[in-house]
Amino acid sequence: MGLASSGGTTAEYRSKVHLLSKAERSFFGVLQNELNGQFVVFSKVRMADIVKPVSVDGPSWWTAFNQLSSKHIDFVVCEPSSLALVCCIELDDASHDRDERRARDGFVDNCLAAAGIPLLRFAASKGCNPNEVRDKFWLTVGRPQVS
Template sequence: MAVSDKKSGCLSIFFPFLKFFQKEETQALPYRLRDDFLSPAEFSFYKVLSSLLGGRWTIQSKVRLADVFFVARPNENIAFFNRIAQKHLDFLVCHTTSMKPALGIELDDSSHRRSNRQERDEFVENVCKAAGLPLLRVPVQREYNSREIAAQIAPILKANFENPAPQSQPTVEKPTNSVPVCPKCDIPMVLRAVAQGEHKGKQFYGCSNYPQCRVMKPVKAQIA
């Protein structure tokens, strides 16, 4: 064993990550940084979009559908998960303070006229509709008219901001002794207790899909 090996061997006891880096280096992984993360059309649209949106909104690009949506009953709907696992939205506008998705945007180029692409587009539209995410389709252009884009986007974001979809708000329902069902996921909820803070120990019903679904219901309404 070479002297330097001995040294790094000793060091790796105290700094195990050193060993990790050395191993990776010798393997010469075949990854390279892409020079075209956004295509010219995507980048051109991104610049217009970012000039229109203030700090209240954040733009994400190339977002995987499976990171935006979840499948309500995953065990019985594996095929539905597989259908969103490899698909992406071109852009996703999120509310900056909560990062809650507010609007999906797809840039339509000539490839969207192909029949398999149309099928994919229709599926993505239906996914967005089912989950309550507005989706805007913008035809690819050499230059975008900011006014036109603003006129399309502003009303959607305004409505989303002023009337957010009712979620995570405990709703008072008719008293019942049975376990409530999550209205979003259509599955039985589970009894949980607040872990910390001034309401520590207080029980509530939470969705079993937490944290993907944060719908809650008060226990009081169920047993009163």
């Protein structure tokens, strides 16, 4: 545990140790296995690194950007050679049943749809179904699986 200060405020910080929760890590392993090295998977990617506001400027641009910058996507799948976006994946646990979380999910869904980025949602669990992951991924991406 260490101290850090900025602007007159001092706070204690410590490592969270693991980047992913147990359910996220389990899903990540299944996803990696089912994609068989054909894609690169990034985790916990900031929405502002995936989409950007357009058709607004000045203060409206910053408002739109700030809405994006505080949200993250669980997994982003990219083409290996160019790192072009293929799709985004969200794991939905019980917290997604809360009103404020549903509003956040709707915002994310709308932003990604407007940007033309496919979004897959899966129920979060420590034991996800590899067949469901594989089938839903290839159905969304629209390409047959290459062995």
